[in-house]
Amino acid sequence: MPTRRSFLSATGAAAALALTGTLPGLDAVGIPHRTDKRPLFTLGVASGDPLPDAVVIWTRLAPGPLEPFGGMDDRTVNVEWEVSEDEHFSRVVRRGTAHARPEYAHTVHVDVRGLRSWRHYFYRFRANGQVSPVGRTRTAPAPADQPAVSIAVASCQAYYDGFYTAYQDVVRRDHDVVLFLGDYIYEVGVGPTAGVRNQPVPVDFAGEIFTLDEYRARYALHKTDPDLQAAHAAAPWIVTLDDHEVEGNWAGYISEDGIPYDDFVVRRANGFRAYWEHMPLRLDQSPDGPSIRLHRHLRYGRTAGLSVLDTRQFRDDQTSTGGWLPPDEVSQDPARTITGDAQERWLLDTLHRSSSRWNVVAQQVAMAQLDRKTGPDLELPMDTWNGYVGSRDRVLSGVRDRHVRNFVVLTGDLHRAVASDLRVNFADPSTPAVGTEFVTTSISSGKDGVDSDATGKALLAENPHVKFQSVQRGYLSCRLDSSQWTSEYRVVDRVVTPGGTASTRATLVVEDGRPGTHLV
Ligand SMILES: [Fe+2]
Numbered sequence: 001m002p003t004r005r006s007f008l009s010a011t012g013a014a015a016a017l018a019l020t021g022t023l024p025g026l027d028a029v030g031i032p033h034r035t036d037k038r039p040l041f042t043l044g045v046a047s048g049d050p051l052p053d054a055v056v057i058w059t060r061l062a063p064g065p066l067e068p069f070g071g072m073d074d075r076t077v078n079v080e081w082e083v084s085e086d087e088h089f090s091r092v093v094r095r096g097t098a099h100a101r102p103e104y105a106h107t108v109h110v111d112v113r114g115l116r117s118w119r120h121y122f123y124r125f126r127a128n129g130q131v132s133p134v135g136r137t138r139t140a141p142a143p144a145d146q147p148a149v150s151i152a153v154a155s156c157q158a159y160y161d162g163f164y165t166a167y168q169d170v171v172r173r174d175h176d177v178v179l180f181l182g183d184y185i186y187e188v189g190v191g192p193t194a195g196v197r198n199q200p201v202p203v204d205f206a207g208e209i210f211t212l213d214e215y216r217a218r219y220a221l222h223k224t225d226p227d228l229q230a231a232h233a234a235a236p237w238i239v240t241l242d243d244h245e246v247e248g249n250w251a252g253y254i255s256e257d258g259i260p261y262d263d264f265v266v267r268r269a270n271g272f273r274a275y276w277e278h279m280p281l282r283l284d285q286s287p288d289g290p291s292i293r294l295h296r297h298l299r300y301g302r303t304a305g306l307s308v309l310d311t312r313q314f315r316d317d318q319t320s321t322g323g324w325l326p327p328d329e330v331s332q333d334p335a336r337t338i339t340g341d342a343q344e345r346w347l348l349d350t351l352h353r354s355s356s357r358w359n360v361v362a363q364q365v366a367m368a369q370l371d372r373k374t375g376p377d378l379e380l381p382m383d384t385w386n387g388y389v390g391s392r393d394r395v396l397s398g399v400r401d402r403h404v405r406n407f408v409v410l411t412g413d414l415h416r417a418v419a420s421d422l423r424v425n426f427a428d429p430s431t432p433a434v435g436t437e438f439v440t441t442s443i444s445s446g447k448d449g450v451d452s453d454a455t456g457k458a459l460l461a462e463n464p465h466v467k468f469q470s471v472q473r474g475y476l477s478c479r480l481d482s483s484q485w486t487s488e489y490r491v492v493d494r495v496v497t498p499g500g501t502a503s504t505r506a507t508l509v510v511e512d513g514r515p516g517t518h519l520v
Contacts, residue, residue, distance in 0.1 A: 038063035038071065040130050043220060044229030045123065047137035047236045048280030049298060050177065052117035055137050055236055057081060058280040059125045061106040065220040066202055068213065074102045080126045083112050087122045087134060100127065105216045107277045117142040118301070135233040138176055141301030146357065148481035149300045150175045152235070153440045155242070155412025156183040159222050160195025162444030162495030166474045167231035169490055169502035173477055178235050181412030182242025182364045183445065185218045196447060196496040210267055215274030223278065239279050240294050240308050242364040242413055246271035249383055251317045265290045295343050297350050304480060305356035307347055309363035314340025315388065322383035324372060331382055334390035344391065348398040351407070357512065358480050361409045367392060368420035368437045368465060372458040384413070396424045400434045406512060407435030408485060410476070415442040416449075416456065417476070417489045419508050421465040421516035429464040433516035438487050438508070440476040448494045449473050467517055468506050485510040487517070
């Protein structure tokens with residue numbers, strides 16, 4: 001990787017920029033804190049939502065990431081960007097100038113078009129004479145191509161619970177894309193030592209967050225982590241949010257904390273706004289007040305179709321608290337929904353039309369029935385599809401009736417790894433599986449895990465469709481080709497101190513044309 005200084009060398013980018021003659025001078029627009037020489041690119045760079053000819057590149061200017069407004073003032077800043085075929089920026093293929101506006105917390109989202117399919121590209125930004133770290137990304141394959149694809153799946157990175165050591169392994173294993181399935185931040189207070197991190201954090205972070213500036217500061221805190229920055233700089237990310245980007249266990253316009261409707265609408269809007277600002281998302285995903293369009297479809301050639309869901313914004317309220325409970329009339333009510341009707345129709349239509357080898361759903365909460373009560377009675381996690389049985393029945397019977405090929409659901413939220421077959425009728429193990437679910441564990445939430453706990457043992461004993469569980473921290477490393485899907489559960493031995501080591505705890509496969517998974 002080139003150093004920041006090499007951006008300014010006479011060769012490559014600097015020379016190319018001079019040749020264009022069209023870029024405004026660096027001082028043409030207000031420069032923040034002209035006397036502030038602190039680094040601007042403290043939150044790294046990112047890319048996301050790759051298409052065969054395009055990818056979004058992202059950064060934010062924040063000389064004081066934990067200060068109000070990231071240490072910026074209210075002026076707009078010109079940010080030059082460039083995309084190159086090589087890491088030395090000798091073959092720059094696209095460049096331009098974006099505007100980092102105070103209205104968007106000086107974040108930059110560039111939807112870079114005109115790229116070639118299934119290629120690595122390198123990108124960087126420049127503002128106020130400073131050069132960002134270099135990011136690497138990869139476009140999606142051409143629609144007719146069918147390459148093998150590697151996918152890392154991650155979720156739940158409570159800053160105060162642990163270090164993001166698992167991301168070092170994500171980078172080391174060189175994935176084509178990273179899926180992040182929610183709980184990028186947590187909205188609850190961060191103590192003065194940032195929990196186990198033993199790092200001083202300003203007192204402004206001590207409380208639960210409500211305002212837009214508080215949500216922005218929380219993203220900044222999480223994004224100061226060097227392992228997270230490295231993972232963003234190594235591959236494009238495809239993201240969706242879960243509850244903690246707004247409030248634990250929120251549902252639709254209903255606050256779990258009993259916040260009045262009017263106030264919760266504002267809180268939801270603040271959460272969505274800060275989320276879009278800090279993620280490498282297209283303008284299509286920018287929120288309109290308290291509404292955001294996160295469900296979307298991305299393709300990896302003929303290898304995989306990827307349907308990203310939002311199971312928070314359009315869901316009915318949880319039955320009771322949303323904890324582990326016996327099924328009741330509410331959770332069994334076929335009229336209730338976790339996706340909303342429009343998203344459910346969109347998903348089933350998308351799956352019906354698909355010609356992909358692997359039909360992947362990237363979403364938040366567990367779909368497979370997960371009973372943790374020993375004996376014939378059930379106790380299920382009601383914040384998941386287990387509390388919305390009508391939705392689950394419609395989707396899984398829809399998959400069966402439409403003969404959806406190789407249906408694979410990728411899930412976060414649980415802070416534990418669970419691999420399951422998916423059945424229309426979980427009560428009858430003799431019925432055929434219609435798909436497979438891989439729940440990834442958390443990056444850090446829950447601190448150091450254990451290999452198995454009482455819930456984990458019960459999940460294996462009570463649910464014949466559950467093939468594997470673990471409560472260690474880590475992520476899911478997948479490789480899919482035309483004949484097989486391979487999921488490796490990568491776990492780290494500790495997260496409450498730095499320097500944990502990663503290893504494969506389990507490998508499971510799905511064979512083409514045979515729904516369901518097994519350990520190898
Ligand atoms: Fe979480």
